[in-house]
Amino acid sequence: MKLARFSKDGITCLGKIENGRIIDLTAAMPACGHSMRALLTVFPHQRAILENVTAPSYALSDVVLEAPIADPQKFLAIGMNYKAHAEEAAAAGVPVPTSQLWFNKQVSCITGPYGHVQIPRAAPYKVDYEAEMGVVIGQRCRHVKREEALGVIAGYFVANDVTARDWQFRSPTFTLGKSFDTHGPIGPWITTADEIPDPHALELTLSLNGEPRQKTSTGDMIYDIYEQIAYLSQVMTLEPGDLLITGTPANVGIQTGTFMKPGDVVRVEVSRLGHIENCFEPEV
Incomplete structure (x- = not known):
């Protein structure tokens, strides 16, 4: 799986890359907001949900890819x-x-x-x-x-x-x-x-x-x-x-x-x- 952070229309979200598009994971993982660090904390237990999520997707050319982790401790x-x-x-x-x-x-x-x-x-x-x-x-x-x-x-x-x-x-x-x-x-x-x-x-x-x-x-x-x-x-x-x-x-x-x-x-x-x-x- 390819996990990303992206911005569209001034809003930053979590997403996953598939077939040249980015699928918005925000609705599936609302407690994580746009923090990849928060997502990784629960990822081992929520992976099946993320693999099968049905959500809006966007062409990569229509979004801005952000640093995948913006708030690491180290x-x-x-x-x-x-x-x-x-x-x-x-x-x-x-x-x-x-x-x-x-x-x-x-x-x-x-x-x-x-x-x-x-x-x-x-x-x-x-x-x-x-x-x-x-x-x-x-x-x-x-x-x-x-x-x-x-x-x-x-x-x-x-x-x-x-x-x-x-x-x-x-x-x-x-x-x-x-x-x-x-x-x-x-x-x-x-x-x-x-x-x-x-x-x-x-x-x-x-x-x-x-x-x-x-x-x-x-x-x-x-x-x-x-x-x-x-x-x-x-x-x-x-x-x-x-x-x-x-x-x-x-x-x-x-x-x-x-x-x-x-x-x-x-x-x-x-x-x-x-x-x-x-x-x-x-x-x-």
């Missing part, structure tokens, strides 16, 4: 988790971590799959792209064993870990450089875990103004998704709707001195999960 990202990216970082003199390297993206950075991304007034020169696959947690969990991690995953999405490189490296943690408003485009929807038999066998690509820049298999991860969940859940309770983004492949912009300019369009695609596409514009 938005966490792992750094240098693809082999080729770690190698290019090492070649540039950046130490490769010997364990999982996690940082926060503040949830206020989240934006929709096709909205504009800002080139900030405070960081106009070194805004970079990072194509990533995202994971949505589906149930409250702690101390998850690697072999049990699949059972706590609600689904997957596409992300761009937009980064202001100068702000990233001016402090010991990455948080500020990763958290400018709009620097967390995600979407276009959540593809539920049952539709993806192996999340480590997907193609992840990024293009800049139509020119290919990043391409890899998600199988190139150093720490796979299940190891990531096991590691994080030793530290903190993971909640339904929490977002994890799982690393970017080689050829980020900083490696070639390519940073975002007004009008640049970045498209990130993951096979079987869809794509997001965002135009970069100056902050006003």
Whole structure:
């Protein structure tokens, strides 16, 4: 199932994607409002209702797809988790971590799959792209064993870990450089875990103004998704709707001195999960 948030005529609703259309789930799940986090909390028990719901549907061209989760409690990202990216970082003199390297993206950075991304007034020169696959947690969990991690995953999405490189490296943690408003485009929807038999066998690509820049298999991860969940859940309770983004492949912009300019369009695609596409514009 592909679960989404969408707006039509100024009203935001929950929906599911089928055959190129979006089916409005609002009437079937009125208690959830337009919160995907609320829907995920009850999803395991209400799935049959959602699969068989009869409701109005709309062409995707007639609605605005919003960030599938706008209000997660956590938005966490792992750094240098693809082999080729770690190698290019090492070649540039950046130490490769010997364990999982996690940082926060503040949830206020989240934006929709096709909205504009800002080139900030405070960081106009070194805004970079990072194509990533995202994971949505589906149930409250702690101390998850690697072999049990699949059972706590609600689904997957596409992300761009937009980064202001100068702000990233001016402090010991990455948080500020990763958290400018709009620097967390995600979407276009959540593809539920049952539709993806192996999340480590997907193609992840990024293009800049139509020119290919990043391409890899998600199988190139150093720490796979299940190891990531096991590691994080030793530290903190993971909640339904929490977002994890799982690393970017080689050829980020900083490696070639390519940073975002007004009008640049970045498209990130993951096979079987869809794509997001965002135009970069100056902050006003």
